[in-house]
Amino acid sequence: MFIPKPPFLSYRCRTLLTTLIGWLTLSGHSLASDVEHHHFSSPTLGYDYPYSVYLPDNYDTQATTPYPVIYMLHGSFGTDRDWVSRGNLQQVADRLIRAGHIPPAVFIMPGSRSWWVDGHNEPARSAFFNDLMPHVEATYRVGQERHLRGVAGLSAGGYGALNFALERPDLFAAVAALSPASYAPLPPRNSSAWRHPAFINDQGQFDRELWETLNYTAHLEEYRLRVTPRGTDEEGDLPPVPLYISAGRSDVYDAEFHARLLRQAMERxxxxxxxxxxxxxxxxxxxxxxxxxxxxxxxxxxxxQPNNVAAAEETAEQAMPVEESPDEVSS
Structure with a gap:
């Protein structure tokens, strides 16, 4: 028997409805995690500290085992929302967790007006350690031990992540610096560091001494002494913090050159x-x-990984060639 289609649903409407249902179904399967945006009162800053948080699918506040946590730092003049809105962190983390390449984890994406330093505009470094980390560990079911923490960042955030790991190797099991703005001895002239409020002194000039004091080169010797076995009674058992670096070959800030210098210094x-x-x-x-x-x-x-020992061989995906993009970020 022929049953006519309801007249109130045209072919175009039915097609759009089918497409929408399919899109919603696929979206539900591909993004099972939650991303939330919060802020809390920071005594160090004297104002609210913003951050975004990625919570994995089926995040359990009462989980017997705490979740690993990765702190993801944004770049110069960025915000706490950049990693999700521009970096696809939610989609990438969902995919890697679903494939079993990484465990379910919490990602904290803080916001800062500085280069993650105690600069001329705000004490970002002190606020990170003294306010943000305690707040996160009191609010979420995340690990409070070194082997359950990592730190990463891009550009100025890579600069900050590297400095955090070198200064406090007791806190982080690994660090990743993507196109780190860790320029030595000084930033290139086109870098936003020369005009960023973090490094501009009361005379309105770039503070070279502050840069040299805070850059990774100033932390290397103390870091080396903390992680290098010396066979003395005072020797600790603190292992090095493994470092991942990436850079674009046509970076306008010559990030490849500086990344190679950084690798050479750290490999020693x-x-x-x-x-x-x-x-x-x-x-x-x-x-x-x-x-x-x-x-x-x-x-x-x-x-x-308990005691920072890797459980498996490296499974990092090889990147496909990418084309130059106009969405450049100053660093």
């Missing part, structure tokens, strides 16, 4: 625990999106 201290990946492209989100899966795979070789 911790041979075989530094990895450098180079990608086609510049100082852009295309490069950082391409390198994010490899960075997370690298981090979780150590984060979440």
């Amino acid at each position: 201290i911790q041979p075989n625990e530094v990895r450098l990946d180079l990608y086609p492209g510049g100082h852009t989100w295309q490069v950082w999106r391409a390198s994010l899966p490899a960075a997370l795979n690298f981090l979780f070789q150590y984060v979440g």
